[in-house]
Amino acid sequence: MSRIKIFSLVNVLMLSLFFTKAASCQTELTMWWHAAGEPAQMALVQELVDEFNASQSEWKVVTTAFPQIAYNDAVVAAGLAGTLPDIIDIDGPILPNWAWAGYIQPLDIDESLIANYLPGPKGVWDGKLYGIGMWDAAIALVTRQSYLEELELRTPTLEEPWDAKEFQQALDAAKNSGKFDYALDLGMAWTGEWYPYAFSPFLQSFGGDIVNRSNYQTAEGALNGEEALAFGEWWQNLFTGGYAQAMQDSADRDIGFTTGKYAFTWNGNWAALGILEAYDDTIFLPAPDLGYGSKIGAASWQLSISSTSKHPDGANAFINFALQPHNLARFSEGTGLIPATAVAAELTNNYRAGGSMEVFFELSDSQGMLRPVTPGYPVMAKVFEKALADIANGADVADTLDAAVDEINANIQQNKGYGHK
Amino acid sequence: MSMPNNPDNYGLRLVTRYVVLTVIAIIFAFPLVFMIMSSLKPDQQLLADTSSLKAFLPVGDISFQNYENAFSRVPVGLFVFNSMLVTSVTVVLSLFVCSLSGFSFAYLKWRGRDLLFSIILATFIIPFETIAIPMLLITSKLPWIGLDGFSIGWLNTYRVQIVPFIADGLTIFLFVQYFKDLPVELIEAARVEGTTWWQIYRLIVIPLSGPVLATAAILKFLVMYNQYLWPMIVVQQEEYRPVMVGLQYFFQTFTKGGIAWGEIMAYLSMITVPVLAFYLYIQRAFIASVAATGVKG
Structure with a gap:
């Protein structure tokens, strides 16, 4: 083998090591999601996570899925045992209870992303935003x-x-x-x-x-x-x-x-x-x-951050990433759920003006009432x-x-x- | 066997008995037949057939599509493996520990024996749900030394699903009752011969305890294989989940077209196979034990 080839090989190995090292330098954030057994929604979640992980070098989100029926009990049990993940998705009406119980902490969200949100997907307790949904249901x-x-x-x-x-x-x-x-x-x-x-x-x-x-x-x-x-x-x-x-x-x-x-x-x-x-x-x-x-x-599933998370800045970064209109639209297209903003609704086939389910966005906007x-x-x-x-x-x-x-x-x-x- | 006084009447009674038993057997088989037949039908047909006898027949659009879909929704193989591993290890350890405990209560004399046995019996009336949270808090703080070194907390492991269920009051009680009915002369003779308690347990008592071992094994197997609440709260990672938690994967609110009943039936058919196989394997001993229990006293 010539000296040039050996040199090239060493270079390739060094670069591989460097990138492997760079990738592993990402701090891991754990996220729990309620839709195990729903392949379409879990594929969307994984797609979102993969894009976020690739978009920056600081954080790496790892998802664990739970069946919906067992989800709330699993979270409460983890809260008692002190093993909550960084990011939790949470059903809107339960949010005040979990905030009051100290399981979750207030979010730090870019206000411009939620300025024109439907009322349902905002999880507010005691004047603070603890959860934010990517969709609503009607x-x-x-x-x-x-x-x-x-x-x-x-x-x-x-x-x-x-x-x-x-x-x-x-x-x-x-x-x-x-x-x-x-x-x-x-x-x-x-x-x-x-x-x-x-x-x-x-x-x-x-x-x-x-x-x-x-x-x-x-x-x-x-x-x-x-x-x-x-x-x-x-x-x-x-x-x-x-x-x-x-x-x-x-x-x-x-x-x-x-x-x-x-x-x-x-x-x-x-x-x-x-x-x-x-x-x-x-x-x-x-x-x-x-x-x-x-x-x-009104109100469906929302993203929140556990009170025990050691990396709320990373968790907030992920949630801000998830709230971009094209992500809201993608989830809506994949699940049939109502996108949380009119801008995102216009990006969908079902909820844009003239879409077959446009009325649900209007229903949610005008008649939705929180429990x-x-x-x-x-x-x-x-x-x-x-x-x-x-x-x-x-x-x-x-x-x-x-x-x-x-x-x-x-x-x-x-x-x-x-x-x- | 003594001959019947009236052979004709005996024959009629025999036929009647077989007819009645066959009808009862068919009634008991209905749920299984319904489950298997439904697992082969698309949801619309399955639901439409529920109001007629078609529900028990392989008619209409029959295929294995539900099985294929169930495998894509749930890691069936992993969950069955997890349940079988947890169940079989627990059953084996439980038979050993509880039979030893029963042996001690039945044959050995020690201070506080009757009081402790009463306490163990009293645990029958405590529902598991009431101790689940304290057990969760304890197991989440327990230390462990394994191949990967020292760690705190047993959550997300097989051992957290096994260890708390090795010993239980009912199994110990079964062994004690059975051991007390064994001929005490055997034990006394062995003691006179200088046999140790361990040898008596291993060479005399256990070889005579096939029926109670089978009964305890079946009861423990069913309890462990059907575990839901405990693994749901102590296992947060999919790689350790058992079959019953897996069943919940099919009950998702936002599944298009409603709940996938055909897939549920396919999943249930698959996870029922190990239970049936285990029961058929040791049913003779189980029936013998139950029959023996029935004629006691």
Whole structure:
């Protein structure tokens, strides 16, 4: 081998060592994500992480995925054991609880990136931003244009949604047509967070709420006042009146609407693409205005930084990187979820002006309402779920709501008001 | 065997018994048949078939697509390996430790024996959920010396899934009860001959304990193979997760088209195979043990 070749070989080896060394000099940041078992979303996460790792030489994000059902328990367990990662994704309504419990710390985000954000993806607790989402999710009353025409119903709009009377007329028309097993699919096969996310907006549209939001110290009057009682009677009538099922199996929830069993389905934008494939005249209607405006749930998964992270600057750098509009758009295109800004929405096929799911962005922007922003929310959510399930199955409305109020209030007192000022 | 008094009547009874048992067997087999048949169907067909007998038949659009999809969603092989490793090691260690413990409670006389046995029995009524968090806090601070040196904390390891479950009250109780029913003359004779306690355990008691070993092994196997809560909170890395945590991978809210039921059935079919194989392997001993327990007293 000639001397030049040996020299070249040594040079190549030296350079390789240098670059290997440079790459390994990146400080590792650990990140937990809730979507194990969802290959499409995990591929997007990995793509984002790879781009961030390649974009600079200081930080290297390493992702661990968890199944969503087990995720919150795993994070709480890690919080107790002191093994939280640097970056955690977190479901919006749980955020105040984790901030209050000391699991996460405030973010340091470039304000220009979130200046025109939808309200839902901002995770604020105690006046500080603890979490920021790349997307939001929204619910609509889904039906077919042909059904509305057959039933001789007006097509409601964002500006002029159905009021309570019109909604009842729509349900009556669907029921009396004899064409459907039930007029409305509420998704009763789903449990847990679905209840407060999907159904508490009905309560809020009646003028009630899960808790009094002026100080979050009591549910008295909010969950058992006159408006809440009216909501409870209305809710029970949906089932006793034969408009919806109190007990629903998963098969009906998954394919009931697309097989003609229901006239309307109360469902989220994540299911929209599948429904659009089944019916080309699918339309997404705004929530009915039951007296106090049309409401839907807001807030989905958000990025946050653990309080034990030794590298919050690196974690913040990653989150700032992730919030760029093209990243928001990429996640939306890959998952069907609503991009967090109008700029990003314009970069997508589904949510840009004229896109098949544009209405969801508008719904989220104009009707989205956060679930109670309080550390007590996880308990309130479970109490609310039980109360609504009981009422749907025939329990006395007033007694059930009073019991729910007592349980929520007792929990607030046990936790000394959850730190609300 | 004594001859029946009325052969004709005996034959009728025999046929009736077989018919009844066959019907019961079919009823018990239904869930398994449903699971396997559903694993071969696309979701739309699977859900549509649930309202008819088609749910139990291999009809319609049959394929192994759900199995292929399940493998792409979850590292099935890794999770089954993890569960089998954790389960088999725990079962072997548990049989050894608990049988030794049972031997001690049954045959040896030592101060505080009855009190300690009562305490062990009392642990039956404590649900695991109530001690999960204290156990998490303890195991997260435990020291360890391994091939990679000294470390603190057992999280994200196989040992954190094995060690806490080696000894348990029920298994010790099973051994104690079984050992007490063995002929005490055997033990006394061996002692007179100068046999050590260890030799009695190893050469006399254990060879006579096949049924209780099988029963304890099956019960421990089922408990360990179905572990969910504990690995969920102590295992944060995918490489150590067991099959039951893997099952949760299929219940994602944002999965297009809803939950992939066909894939779930395919996954369940795959992870059920080791359990069935293990049970079939030692079922005779298990039945013998249960039967023996039933005629005691």
